[in-house]
Amino acid sequence: MNAIHYREIDGRSAGFWGLAALLLTFMAAGATAGYFMERIGHIITGMTNQVVWGMPHVFAVFLIVAASGALNVASIASVFARVEYKPLARLSGLVAIALLIGGLAILVLDLGRPDRIGLALTHYNFRSIFAWNIFLYTGFIVLTGWYLWVMMERRLNRYGRMVGTVAFLWRLILTTGTGSIFGFLVARQPYDEAIMAPMFIVMSFSFGLAIFILVLMGAFKGTGRALGDQLLMRLKNLLGVFAAAVLYFLLAFHITKLYEAEFRGSEAFLLWNGGIYTALFWFGAVFLGGVLPMLLFWLPQTRRSRNAVAWGSASVVVGGLALMYDIIIGGQAWPLSIFPGMQVSSSFYDGVVNYYAPSLPECALGLGGCALALFITLFALKLLPFLPETLADEQGQAG
Numbered sequence: 286m287n288a289i290h291y292r293e294i295d296g297r298s299a300g301f302w303g304l305a306a307l308l309l310t311f312m313a314a315g316a317t318a319g320y321f322m323e324r325i326g327h328i329i330t331g332m333t334n335q336v337v338w339g340m341p342h343v344f345a346v347f348l349i350v351a352a353s354g355a356l357n358v359a360s361i362a363s364v365f366a367r368v369e370y371k372p373l374a375r376l377s378g379l380v381a382i383a384l385l386i387g388g389l390a391i392l393v394l395d396l397g398r399p400d401r402i403g404l405a406l407t408h409y410n411f412r413s414i415f416a417w418n419i420f421l422y423t424g425f426i427v428l429t430g431w432y433l434w435v436m437m438e439r440r441l442n443r444y445g446r447m448v449g450t451v452a453f454l455w456r457l458i459l460t461t462g463t464g465s466i467f468g469f470l471v472a473r474q475p476y477d478e479a480i481m482a483p484m485f486i487v488m489s490f491s492f493g494l495a496i497f498i499l500v501l502m503g504a505f506k507g508t509g510r511a512l513g514d515q516l517l518m519r520l521k522n523l524l525g526v527f528a529a530a531v532l533y534f535l536l537a538f539h540i541t542k543l544y545e546a547e548f549r550g551s552e553a554f555l556l557w558n559g560g561i562y563t564a565l566f567w568f569g570a571v572f573l574g575g576v577l578p579m580l581l582f583w584l585p586q587t588r589r590s591r592n593a594v595a596w597g598s599a600s601v602v603v604g605g606l607a608l609m610y611d612i613i614i615g616g617q618a619w620p621l622s623i624f625p626g627m628q629v630s631s632s633f634y635d636g637v638v639n640y641y642a643p644s645l646p647e648c649a650l651g652l653g654g655c656a657l658a659l660f661i662t663l664f665a666l667k668l669l670p671f672l673p674e675t676l677a678d679e680q681g682q683a684g
Contacts, residue, residue: 289372291670294508296663307664308656315653316362318646319394331642336617337367340610340643343652347387347492347609348658349422349463350485353456354493356381356429356528358520359436362454363449369516372673373501378433379455379671380497380662382426387658389422391650413467421459428452437670460486465641467612474551475616478541486532488605491574495601498524500662502595504672513678514589525582532575533610538664551619553609562615567606574604593668614641617680 320331331337358377362370366466394401409416411554432452435441464485467476498520505512541557542548581597582585618639667671 290674292674293670294666296667308660311656312653313582316651318649323569330647331644335639336641337433338613340647341391341650343609343613344654345388345391348384350489351496352384353460354489355497356456360453361471363445375671379665380500382429387654389653390657420460425459428455452640460489472621473616474548474622475619480538488532488535491531492605495598499600510679511675513676515678521582525579528575528578536649554619555615562611566610568574569604569607573600641673
């Protein structure tokens with residue numbers, strides 16, 4: 286492989302500043318939504334005392350899960366010694382940190398009292414998975430930052446595999462913790478399954494790589510740099526495998542649920558008669574998140590098309606958001622099972638499917654977090670040499 290030369294983007298064009306202005310607009314809208322949610326209260330959202338995790342959590346969990354997967358490209362290069370991916374390792378680490386910061390920003394502003402975040406950072410209940418996640422998230426940012434330093438400082442390159450291995454193991458633990466938040470919730474029947482943890486790991490591979498491909502294609506097209514087909518097709522094929530793996534885990538998850546009699550009511554709700562949740566599962570998660578990308582990536586008519594790569598990656602992102610909505614919101618819409626095996630009757634929502642409709646402030650906050658992640662990526666590319674000068678096929682990517 287030829288020597289890799291990295292260079293900052295110029296960032297002087299009208300397109301660059303136009304994109305920055307657009308992202309700032311979404312960020313301002315998100316900050317404004319967070320302010321009003323804190324001042325007025327969550328009464329302005331669609332959340333209730335039954336559906337306590339709303340649209341902001343859908344975006345936040347999606348970004349956090351995707352952050353872990355975005356680092357996968359760097360891990361493949363250093364941990365698994367696939368040198369053809371080495372030119373992308375710096376960008377992989379940058380996108381991972383940016384996505385995690387965007388997701389955490391949403392969570393902080395959705396707490397209701399973000400001014401009390403210091404309390405959560407200094408008082409821990411280690412019987413709660415949420416307390417573990419504070420260390421997992423901050424540790425991920427520190428480790429990935431260290432990983433980037435090792436990659437960008439030539440004198441430290443020899444430590445790249447060691448640091449990369451630690452970061453790789455840490456992100457597996459992080460995503461396991463995120464999935465376990467749902468797997469440990471016994472009272473919520475649509476959750477409550479140990480397979481949630483590995484399923485979230487596979488979902489992170491798919492969502493993170495899809496976002497990475499879109500950022501990669503956008504950055505190279507926007508800066509006029511050469512991006513060869515060889516490396517792009519490798520990434521596309523890998524994303525197709527991850528999308529198929531997500532479908533496999535969804536199949537295993539729901540077959541397991543259907544096999545257990547206590548979960549058949551919640552499964553019927555999500556898979557057959559749940560209205561918007563059923564539609565989001567089959568059309569969003571299954572078709573857009575898995576079937577359509579695989580068709581675009583592997584059909585002879587489209588498998589060499591760059592447009593198909595872009596549309597397939599975007600489809601994975603949209604399908605991933607639909608899946609997160611179905612898991613997080615749909616899981617809360619199904620009535621709580623407070624006394625399993627018993628018939629309970631009262632006037633307090635017992636046996637009633639909980640209603641939820643996302644409000645404008647919730648959507649603004651979620652989109653603001655996404656904009657923050659892209660804004661960090663955009664200006665980091667301008668300030669530091671994360672992007673190779675060329676990824677043309679003639680650079681000699683090793684097989």
